[in-house]
Amino acid sequence: MKSYTLMTPGPVPLPQKVLDVLASPMEHHRTPEFIALWNRVLSNLKRVFLTENDVYIHTSTGSGAMESALVNVLSPGDDVIAIVSGKFGERWADMAEVYGARVHRLNVAWGKAVRIQDLEAKLSEVPNARAVLCQACETSTGVLHPIREIGKILADRPTLFVVDAITALGALPMPMDEWHLDVVVAGSQKAFMLPAGLAFISLSKKAWAASETARTPRFYFDLRRERDANRNGESYFSSAVTHVRALDSVLDLFLSQGLESVQARIQALSRATMVAASEIGLSIFPEVPSPSLSAFYVPAGIDGQKLRTEMEVRESIIVMGGQDQLKGKIIRIGNMGAISDENLLQTLRALAQSINRLKPETISELQISRAVEFARAELTKAPAVLL
């Protein structure tokens, strides 16, 4: 297999310890050893979600937990406000429509963060909204939405705040209870540094109350089923035992290093990428950048798709381009996962050199070495705790 340096915002490179666990022999999910591990994982997940509520594990990608969030709290015909600021916002709005919700889209220009006054206006238009759906970080643009502020607005209303935190939870502070988040979903292949295949979800008391009367048909994602099974230390369906064992090792890493130092590392990678990009003349795309990934405009006259292919084929480094309306216009670099200083510096160098190959003499040698030097200085502020 050809080996690449993976610098995408999911999947992300995995720590060596996680790779080792993934190679362990198969075990059964009803052994006492696995049940002990399952209980530990569920209680440690609560410490990452920063909630008193239970956290549930689905064997699915992140989109499964997005679907779970909807089917567990909505009924057909419910009014729902969907903040749509990119690909993932579109997906959630479409999903809610499939399940029969009356979706009121609050469209936000891609790259912009939602304005609180626009949300307030939408809430006055749709006063009976059962839920507001929002990405914490819209990974297709790299923007960070004002989740805490929205939580404050919705806390005193009957409307639920349903948050896709798939590229936020673990990567930046997102305390579920303190910020009044009613449903939070996360996925394994982003900040959790695992392969795709697990998704996590937690419901506040307000969301559980809605769940009791919700009439959307649900079976695989019915959290009532999981809740009862988890009380006996079990999952309702077969557990993805190897993934869960690897999750245990990631949670151990998070909690032993401290979430603050995990997040400080991600911040440092983000700042390093930003200072370097600015030195080589790239401008930041999102209005409010999330630390979990960095998105930049590609220089004028360069096709972003060609640039990412150039990096993949010539440098064996995988970064992401833009999707849909942003295709060819931006590139995105992930800051989550087991990224060493050298991985990032090599990526920045390769990025500049690839730009120069596509459009000669865009960036000088001096700019490249200064960019790398500035990035290195940022990285010294937070050690690579996630390797």
Ligand SMILES: *Cc1c(COP(=O)(O)O)cnc(C)c1O
């Ligand atoms: C990755 C991602 C998802 C889920 O994608 P899956 O491919 O289903 O795991 C959802 N929302 C956001 C913001 C994401 O970054």
